[in-house]
Amino acid sequence: MPRFPRNAACLAACLLVLLSAGCRSGWATLEQGRGAYYAGDFQSARTALTATIEQDRKLADVARLELAVVELAAGNPHASDALLRECRDAFDQRDPPEVVPSAGSLISDERDMPYDAASYEDVMIRSLLSISSLMSDSGDAESYAMQAQMRQLQLAQAAEERGLENVGEVYQPLALAPYIRGMIREATHHDYDDATRAYQLVAQWEPAFAPAQSDLLRASQGTHSQPGHGVLYVFALVGRGPQRVADVAEATGPALLIADRLVAATTQYAIPPTLAPVPIPRVVVPGSAVAAVGIQIPGAPPLRTAPLTDVGSLAVRQIEAEMPWTVARGVVRRVVKKAIVATTVDSVGGDNAALQLGGSLLGSVWEATEKPDLRCWSLLPREIQVLRVELPAGKHRFSAAALGDSGLRSAVRDPGAEAEVVIRDGANSYVLVAAPEDRVTAVVLR
Numbered sequence: 001m002p003r004f005p006r007n008a009a010c011l012a013a014c015l016l017v018l019l020s021a022g023c024r025s026g027w028a029t030l031e032q033g034r035g036a037y038y039a040g041d042f043q044s045a046r047t048a049l050t051a052t053i054e055q056d057r058k059l060a061d062v063a064r065l066e067l068a069v070v071e072l073a074a075g076n077p078h079a080s081d082a083l084l085r086e087c088r089d090a091f092d093q094r095d096p097p098e099v100v101p102s103a104g105s106l107i108s109d110e111r112d113m114p115y116d117a118a119s120y121e122d123v124m125i126r127s128l129l130s131i132s133s134l135m136s137d138s139g140d141a142e143s144y145a146m147q148a149q150m151r152q153l154q155l156a157q158a159a160e161e162r163g164l165e166n167v168g169e170v171y172q173p174l175a176l177a178p179y180i181r182g183m184i185r186e187a188t189h190h191d192y193d194d195a196t197r198a199y200q201l202v203a204q205w206e207p208a209f210a211p212a213q214s215d216l217l218r219a220s221q222g223t224h225s226q227p228g229h230g231v232l233y234v235f236a237l238v239g240r241g242p243q244r245v246a247d248v249a250e251a252t253g254p255a256l257l258i259a260d261r262l263v264a265a266t267t268q269y270a271i272p273p274t275l276a277p278v279p280i281p282r283v284v285v286p287g288s289a290v291a292a293v294g295i296q297i298p299g300a301p302p303l304r305t306a307p308l309t310d311v312g313s314l315a316v317r318q319i320e321a322e323m324p325w326t327v328a329r330g331v332v333r334r335v336v337k338k339a340i341v342a343t344t345v346d347s348v349g350g351d352n353a354a355l356q357l358g359g360s361l362l363g364s365v366w367e368a369t370e371k372p373d374l375r376c377w378s379l380l381p382r383e384i385q386v387l388r389v390e391l392p393a394g395k396h397r398f399s400a401a402a403l404g405d406s407g408l409r410s411a412v413r414d415p416g417a418e419a420e421v422v423i424r425d426g427a428n429s430y431v432l433v434a435a436p437e438d439r440v441t442a443v444v445l446r
Helices: 003-021 024-038 042-055 057-073 077-092 103-107 119-136 141-161 176-186 192-205 211-220 253-266 311-321 323-349 353-368
Strands: 229-240 243-249 278-284 292-296 306-310 381-392 394-403 418-423 428-435 442-445
Touching: 024 042, 024 057, 042 057, 057 077, 057 119, 057 428, 057 442, 077 119, 119 141, 119 176, 119 311, 119 428, 141 176, 176 192, 176 211, 176 306, 176 381, 192 211, 211 381, 229 292, 229 394, 229 418, 243 323, 253 323, 278 311, 278 323, 292 381, 306 311, 311 323, 311 381, 394 428, 418 428, 418 442
Parallel strands: 229 428
Antiparallel strands: 229 381, 243 278, 292 394, 306 381, 394 418, 428 442
16 A cells, blocks of 8 residues: 555544544533523532533633523622623634634634634623623623623624625614613613613614513603602523534535635635535524513512513524625635645645545545534523513512413423512612523522
């Protein structure tokens, strides 16, 4: 057997071993942490995710995001706040993902690159920071909400500069930011003009959010609550959020144009006339039995939360809109890998049929090792929902339950879904509820 093909086969085998060894143990503990969160076992979730952070650098940032959600649901908003800020700052310092693939990702794929938050995750980091600040009473909730709004605007501007169509629809502003601003401004009892403008944006950006009209009317009349009453706000993390699954995509015209520009600007290679489909991550929103959270307070009619931010829809829109850049990076990697193999074969002796065969084998094995990057912030909710209810000042006992599409309470019992909240005259009180699947797993009071 000629020397080069044998070495090529060995190298191919080594590549397969190295690239498949990866982070199996890290993935196992990551999935354990996610499963424990869905079951409401926050201590086990914390243990597994902390182990992932300590043991697997490629999954550490994702595990930090997951742990932030766990800590928030477990009633530790200060810990959640610290984790989210750490992730926000780390992602802000990294290059945007549409740049030319790095040397590391050219050797294998994007799984070997430091994790860079998807655009919707970037916005949601700031959105959850605003909620964690509300729950910790740090006083930064409005600032974080405005950061989320500004980040979405920056993403829209960048997309428009890249020539993306339907930017306004894809990067639609999130109503959560002005809602939190309106809620906080209204509670000052004098910034009603600011609150009115904020609720106008909520009604404009999320027309399906029915409470916006009553919020707008109340703020325009300059009334926070009746004398002797206060307001309870329930923020609910409802359903399972967007997940990444493996898929393949054709190298379409827009993706090839982007890839050609990247290749021409940085290498001496050219895009071949035909390319096989490229492995890509596709975002899906899994089904879950919960549609809303029902709140029962003695002396009040049955209440339910209303969707304010559709995280799942946001993720699907933005990931699909950015797909040409995702495919283009895959095309660039494939072009460079083919060129490296061809150049190596030619330098050794390109007229040797055995060398050509070995090079072709190596190239095929190298391409076969490429897989889509399925890392994602899996514990985000499908929706962030809100309920506002005005109550007499004093202590109130309430219970929360997962509601299905029919509005009926889930058949699964919600353990620990009862709490007592103190309503202060003329002030806001806050409760966070988590209902990721078929029951309420957490009720957190500020």
